[in-house]
Amino acid sequence: METYRIKNLSFTYPQKDKAALSNIDLSIDSGELITICGKSGCGKTTLLRHLKTVLTPHGMRKGEIHFNGRPIEAIDQRIQATQIGYVLQNPDNQIVTDKVWHELAFGLESLGCDNKTIRLRVAEMANFFGIQTWFHKNVTELSGGQKQLLNLAAIMAMQPLVLILDEPTSQLDPIAAMDFIETVKKINRELGTTVIMTEHRLEEIIPMSDRIVVMDEGRIITDGSPQSVGEKLSKMEHPMFFAMTSPMQIYAEVKNNMACPVTVREGRKWLDAVTGDRVVENLHHSVPDIKVSGDMAIEMKDVWFRYEKNAQDIIKGLSLEVKQGQFFCIVGGNGSGKTTALSLISGMYKPHRGKILIGGKNLAKMNTEERYKNNLGVLPQSPQSLFVKKTVELDLYEMLSDENKVNKIIELTQLEELRKMHPYDLSGGEQQRAALAKILLLEPKILLLDEPTKGLDGCFKDTFAELLKKLTVQGVTVVMVSHDIEFCARYADTCAMFFDGSIITSNTAKKFFAGNSFYTTAANRMARHICSDAVTVEDVIKLCQSISRQTSA
Template identity: 70%
Template structure:
């Protein structure tokens, strides 16, 4: 039985000539697990929002959408609320109450269920999702992963037939993301709920997907089993192939006639079969050296910080240094203190004990102008906090308002950053009307216009497709080569492993270990790359996809 049937659907936003969706036709069977991916701005989120009319953006739509054989426009709001669940990208945007138990009950109360039914369903969902240990907590006390799990549980309490998720793991650390996706898999497998999901991080999602749909510029370019879609993208030499799981990329880079692997487990089996006829290349232990200045630009000395006098410490006895021109990445779980550390570097927060030094000067003794004039640039975790104007173009010009530049000089700078961030078609739009990935690119463009000497990035790859990540990385490495110091907080392990010079692990308010990138990731079990987990039994220090492909190609 088909739960959704989409026939020749096109959609155009107001005052736009180009279709955001162009002649989309597909059907989704009841109980299917469908993943949709594509470059930022390709129309993924717009397509999802067509599937629940109360969330559909304003614009012109043609074509037909059927839910359970009925035109979707005929569904009343109660039916949509109870049968079509929707989980948003940002966990905080969906929570409406102050207590966990009340959030679980809110949807059922709104639908008018009697108290006994509400109590039963809330208890059932709390047990199913493992929420009983934080059932009475304030929502403000939860980590990002717990908030997203709460959103999911609150929707599932209404027993929906379809669960739609729009990049739900983009703000979660790798372990929390894996746990969340495992729960989604359990819902699909044990309850038979239809799952329709958009995602950029495909390593964990493809192994549990029945179908993978790839979109580009508002059209569907591939729709098949995940491993077949990978082969299609590889043959097309399409930029989205770099977003495919590492085992698929390694397979495509090595001449072989074996079956294409999707998971790390399948990748290990593929590698073992490949090496049956080929002697593994010798493992060369390369000691990484970091060619940077000996000048220290950021210093933490025994730093302690908490948000309120009687609240627990967020940062605990933190000491570390960042050298000039270094690309320094910080990884770790949600709520461990990574973002607070960036705020301490920027002077937004001040420690109650210890010192934070920028270029040898205490941030407590520096004013905002001294900190930010050609020195610090910050990309916050929420890009919307940077937008203050009605259009993207006005927002970009706002960053240069205090610069002693002519109108022509400002235009040259804006044109260059617009081309880099691929914002040409978005300049007239309100920043809040952009997709998550487009907002991230626009916010990054604003920060880079400052030409900072120290660049602080909080989850810069969130919502970005693999193609633009490569472009961003090349730009960051160029800045790095010019002596710009980069401190990046990220959950994107693959990005950190490929481009960072030094990586540090944050846990319980402090850095517990740091090392050169290869040595750091080669020693971890979960905070490491899929490529390393796939081949560590043969090549323990191989961290990047390129490392593995090179060793496979030289195995004889």
């Protein structure tokens, strides 16, 4: 039975000439798990919002959407509330109460369910999602992963037929993201709930999807199984192919007649067949680690910090050194203190013990102008907090009145078609680019980035990496907090692991990620039994080519 049937759907936002959606034809069967992907701004979120009328954006629409055989406009809002569950990209935007237990019960209370039903369903969901240990907590105490899990549990308490997820793992660390994805898979397989989701981080999503739908400029360009979609994108030489799983990308670059692997497990078997079970101690063809030498840009010496006088310390004895021109990445779990550490470096908070030096000067003795004027640039986790004007262009001119520099930044961050739009009307990835443009206009010597690749498509990530490389060559220091393991492994100079309020280890990017179980790349998990220091997709491709040459010789 078809859950959704979309016929010739087109949609254009007000005062826009270009359609956001063009002639979308899509059928979604009951119980399917479908992933919709594409470049940032391609129309993914716009399409999802048309699947629940209360969220449908304002604009001109043509075409039909049927839900369970009926036009979606004819279905009562109460029925839609119970049968169509929707989890937003930002977990904080969906939480409406102060306690975990109340959030679980809120939807059921709004529907007028009796107390017995509410208590039963809340207890059931708390057990299913493993929420018992933090059932009575304030929602403000939760990590990003817990908040997203709470949103999902609150939706599932209403027993929906369809679960719609808009980039649900974009703000989660790798382990929390895997846990969340496994929970979604469990909901789909064990409860039979239809799942429709959008994502940019596809490494873990693609293997569990029944179908992949790829969009480009408001159109569906391919729709099918993961293997078939990967093959089509490869033949089309479409940039979205580089968002497919690492085994699929490696397979496409190595001559062979075997079936295309999708998962790491399949990739390992395929790699064994290609390499003949050979073991390589060192990958001599891998890109050498970049060694940075220069003056110290940031020093943190035994820093301790707590948000309230009688509260527990969030930062505990943190010591950190970052040199000028270095690209330094910090990874770690949600709630471990990474964002707080960035806030301390920026001067937003002051430690109750320890010292922070910026360019050799004590941060505590620097005034606001000295701290930020051509010195520190901060991109916060929520880019919306930087927007104060009605259009992207006006927001940029608010930072700097130089037309030439503003135009260069707009071109650099690919905002040409978005300059007249309201910042809040942009997609998540587009907002990240607009916020980044604003910060870069300050021409900071030190750039502090909190989850900058969140919501960015693979194509712009490469552009973003090139931009950061140019900045570091010019002597700009970049400190980035990220959950994007693949990006950090490919582009960072140094990576550090944050745990329980402090850095427990740091190393050059290749050495840091080689051999980890979870905080490593899919390519490393796939190839570590043959070569432990093969970390990126490019490393594994070179490994295969090297063994192939040795075999043929």
